[in-house]
Amino acid sequence: MHGLATGNLESAAKSYLNAGLEKDAEYANASKLLFDAYVLMDKAAKEEGETVRNDGEGP
Numbered sequence: 001m002h003g004l005a006t007g008n009l010e011s012a013a014k015s016y017l018n019a020g021l022e023k024d025a026e027y028a029n030a031s032k033l034l035f036d037a038y039v040l041m042d043k044a045a046k047e048e049g050e051t052v053r054n055d056g057e058g059p
Contacts, residue, residue, distance in 0.1 A: 002039050006032050
């Protein structure tokens with residue numbers, strides 16, 4: 001899902017640039033970066049949860 005979503009956002013940004021819509025391209029790029037950040041935060045939270053379960057200690 002992540003690859004498809006980011007690919008679509010990259011494609012949209014390129015299309016916006018080709019149409020001369022720079023602000024819209026920037027918005028699409030920012031949305032991609034935000035989505036990437038959410039994915040990384042989710043991954044980190046899951047890894048932290050595994051550590052807590054494995055060693056019995058929290059953060």
